[in-house]
Amino acid sequence: MARVLITGASRGIGRGLVVELSKRGHEVIATARDLSSLDDVPAAQNLQLDVTDQASVETAIAAAGRVDVLISNAGATVRAPLETVPLDEVSRLFELNTFGALRVAQAVLPQMRGRGSGRIAFVSSVQGRLAIPLIGPYSASKWALEGIAESLAIEVRHFGVEVQVFEPGAVSSGGAERAKVFLDEDDPYFPMLEQLAGFRTAPVTVEEFATVVADAIESSDVPFRIPVGEAAIAQLQARKAAPEDQPFVAAPLNW
Known part of the structure; x- marks a missing residue:
């Protein structure tokens, strides 16, 4: 069984991953900015870790000891038109979703490279491959994360480290x-916000997502990119088939 460190483990996807991997017998290291939020998480070890803080990352990784698998999950999103979204908020998303993921990967890679084995799993999104209106800052942070992950996969595979x-x-x-939502009913973009529910058809459950990740971690032959859920597969296939000379719309907008 593997020692698996999960960022953003206090709720949502992160908590679901802790539950699933612990149930399968893996030794899970759960991390979150607020250590008390992990009190009822079924992990072997709980650590305070803020992915946006270098000192916090270094302290947590030192305390974790051996890490066979890193699941980089911590993240956030917003709802705002790019015309008016506060740039400080865009910076916050990149610091959390993109730079934070790289910061933790940098912290665990020396030990993985030294052993000649390890796995880094980034929780991205279909929005790392396509853009959805009013969620542009999140999409941008995930597109950047995908670029980092792909480059990293090429760089570290020689050392026996896998990236998914x-x-x-x-x-x-x-x-x-x-x-966070940065528009109200008087905003000219508000009618578009009301239609975003159309992009959230057939959501997968946290448990379904955790099962896909756990199965991949336990497999020796998995692809670099792994879409999760029928909707994700359909959206990415549609994006691949769409003309490259115009923006892709994953669902119709009657606006």
């Missing part, structure tokens, strides 16, 4: 409901 990217569509994790 998981690309779910909508997940019933509560993340969308917790998203």
Whole structure:
């Protein structure tokens, strides 16, 4: 069984991953910014870890000891038109979703490279391959994460380290409901916001997502990119088939 470190493990996808992997007998290291939020998580070890803080990352990885698998899950999203989204908020998303993921990967890679084995799994999104209106900052942070992950996969495979990217569509994790919203009913973009529900068809459950990740971790032959859920597969296939000379719309907008 593997020692698996999970970021953002206090709720949603992260908590689901802890439950599934612990049930399968893996030694799970659950991490979150607020250590008390992990009190009822069934992990072998709980650690405070803020992926946006270098000192916090270094302290947590030192305390974790051996890490066979890193699941980089911590992240957030927003709802806002790019015309008016606060740039500080865009920076926050990149610091959390993109730079934070790289920061933790950098911290665990020396030990993995030294052993000649290890796996890094990034929780991305279909929005790392396509853009959805009013969620542009999140999409941009995930597109950047996918670029980092792909480059990293090429660089570290010589050292026996594998990299995977998981690309779910909508997940019933509560993340969308917790998203900051930077527009109101008087905003000219508000009618588009009301139609975003059309992009969240057939969401996968946290448990379904965790099962896909756990199965991949336990397999020796998995692809680099792994779409999760029928909706994600359909959206990515449609994006691949769409003309490259115009923006792709994953669902119709009557606006």
